[in-house]
Amino acid sequence: MGESSTEISEGRVKILVQGGEHKPEKTVGFYNPRMEFNRDFTVATLAAVRRKGWKALDAFGASGIRGIRFCKEIEGLEVTINDLSQGAISMIKKNVKRNKVVAEILNRDAAALMNERKFDFIDLDPFGSPAPFFEPAFRSIRNKGIVGITATDMTALCGIYPKVAKRNYGGTSLRTEYCHETGARLVIAASARAAARFEKGIQVLSVLNADHYLRITLRVTEGAECANKSLENIEPAYHCFDCGEHGFKKKCKCKKKLSEFGPIWSGSIFDEKFIRSGLKILETQDFGTQKRLIKTLELMKEEVRGSAFYYDLHKRYKGNVPRIAEAIEKLNEKGIKATRTHFSPTAIRSEKFSK
Numbered sequence: 143m144g145e146s147s148t149e150i151s152e153g154r155v156k157i158l159v160q161g162g163e164h165k166p167e168k169t170v171g172f173y174n175p176r177m178e179f180n181r182d183f184t185v186a187t188l189a190a191v192r193r194k195g196w197k198a199l200d201a202f203g204a205s206g207i208r209g210i211r212f213c214k215e216i217e218g219l220e221v222t223i224n225d226l227s228q229g230a231i232s233m234i235k236k237n238v239k240r241n242k243v244v245a246e247i248l249n250r251d252a253a254a255l256m257n258e259r260k261f262d263f264i265d266l267d268p269f270g271s272p273a274p275f276f277e278p279a280f281r282s283i284r285n286k287g288i289v290g291i292t293a294t295d296m297t298a299l300c301g302i303y304p305k306v307a308k309r310n311y312g313g314t315s316l317r318t319e320y321c322h323e324t325g326a327r328l329v330i331a332a333s334a335r336a337a338a339r340f341e342k343g344i345q346v347l348s349v350l351n352a353d354h355y356l357r358i359t360l361r362v363t364e365g366a367e368c369a370n371k372s373l374e375n376i377e378p379a380y381h382c383f384d385c386g387e388h389g390f391k392k393k394c395k396c397k398k399k400l401s402e403f404g405p406i407w408s409g410s411i412f413d414e415k416f417i418r419s420g421l422k423i424l425e426t427q428d429f430g431t432q433k434r435l436i437k438t439l440e441l442m443k444e445e446v447r448g449s450a451f452y453y454d455l456h457k458r459y460k461g462n463v464p465r466i467a468e469a470i471e472k473l474n475e476k477g478i479k480a481t482r483t484h485f486s487p488t489a490i491r492s493e494k495f496s497k
């Protein structure tokens with residue numbers, strides 16, 4: 143690895159990556175600089191909610207950066223970094239040593255590992271769909287533990303390949319202005335079903351939509367009742383391509399034929415306490431993507447009380463698009479609750495829309 147490896151720094155760690163920063167995916171020790179924001183978000187929010195002595199698993203270690211950052215930037219975690227590739231393991235070992243941290247390093251199939259051992263925090267960031275790992279992850283996770291899921295299979299989740307979404311997540315996606323939220327709700331619904339098989343329920347702490355991925359953070363609670371309650375939040379949704387209305391009610395103002403999609407998660411997707419505690423960490427801890435983190439969490443704080451889905455102003459107004467604050471004010475004046483959304487700078491989170 144000697145000659146072709148490059149040192150990069152992120153957060154409080156410095157790691158070696160093979161072949162520099164621009165190697166394509168699936169190479170050994172792969173490091174994706176565009177995921178820094180994802181890792182910063184994960185570290186900040188996990189630091190806010192973790193309990194002392196928690197066992198944390200980075201199930202797909204690659205370069206090891208995520209797990210090493212857990213060791214270095216979050217106090218009191220016992221970290222396991224796993225990767226199936228032998229090449230990745232030697233890179234992870236070097237990087238762990240380089241950063242003078244203590245972590246268990248395992249060369250296992252992630253699903254087999256999770257089926258055998260219990261963890262309090264599990265980070266799923268595989269190549270391709272995370273869906274095949276839901277069942278082992280929810281089997282493994284301890285009561286009140288947290289599962290963080292990164293999904294990059296956006297063509298399936300956002301409605302370009304609805305049948306792929308159906309196969310992987312048990313519901314169809316639909317190409318609309320709010321398709322990223324539909325994608326997140328498909329991932330959450332599939333998670334709730336997987337958790338329910340082990341008599342566990344889920345609570346959604348946050349959904350992060352950034353660049354070309356979704357990051358979903360779930361808290362898991364044991365109990366058949368919790369599982370049943372979670373499953374009640376999985377429903378079909380409807381969209382009208384004529385008037386643009388959408389939601390979980392099978393009706394729209396123009397009464398045209400509605401397109402059904404899902405079933406998807408219909409419950410809330412933000413937890414105010416979780417968002418606020420993440421913001422609190424940012425008062426004392428500095429991250430590489432600090433400004434973006436604060437902006438995103440502040441927007442999520444507004445979204446907590448919003449309805450499901452959002453309307454994009456560019457889609458609603460053909461030309462002469464008003465400023466977002468104006469459009470929100472107009473809706474509020476009509477008694478329609480509306481907020482901004484971190485999903486899109488030109489969208490409004492509201493149940494209804496009118497000009």
Ligand SMILES: [Zn+2]
Pocket residue numbers: 382383384385386387394395396397398
């Ligand atoms: Zn309609």
